[in-house]
Amino acid sequence: MKTLTKVITTTVLTLSAIGFASASEQLVPTDSFTGTKLCVVAAKGNKLKLNRAINKSGMSKRYIVENLKCNGMDLVSFVEQHGSNSHKINTFLAGKGYSKNTGTTDIASL
Incomplete structure (x- = not known):
């Protein structure tokens, strides 16, 4: 029974460590320029705050x-x-025509 407890504890701790390691990166502005603030607000993903900024x-x-x-x-x-x-943010910025594949060009062959 103690072995099962140890295995479960080890699994939980390992999964927790993986979760912390894959947490999203923190963006911190290094200056007080308006453009820098806009970049950080946009990356944080809050459309209302971006619109206000x-x-x-x-x-x-x-x-x-x-x-x-x-x-x-x-x-x-x-x-x-x-x-x-x-x-959501890029659709707000670039309009409804935004697509992640905007750089891709479809070529039709004859």
Whole structure:
């Protein structure tokens, strides 16, 4: 009976450690620039907070999507790579036509 308890305890501890290791990365702004704050808010995945941050910035959503760079990437790519709830945020940013496969081109053969 003690062996079974040890096996269960070891399994639970191992699974807990794996869960902590796979937790999402924390994004922390390193400066107080508006663009940096927008990148971090977008990556966190809260559409309401992102909308408020965009309004507070005084820039249009379209301008931000087309011009803002986050760690050398455009905002949509940054959110795809680092963000939680990326599809919802990128649909909000890029419109209903957003798709993860926007870079893919279909070629028809004759």
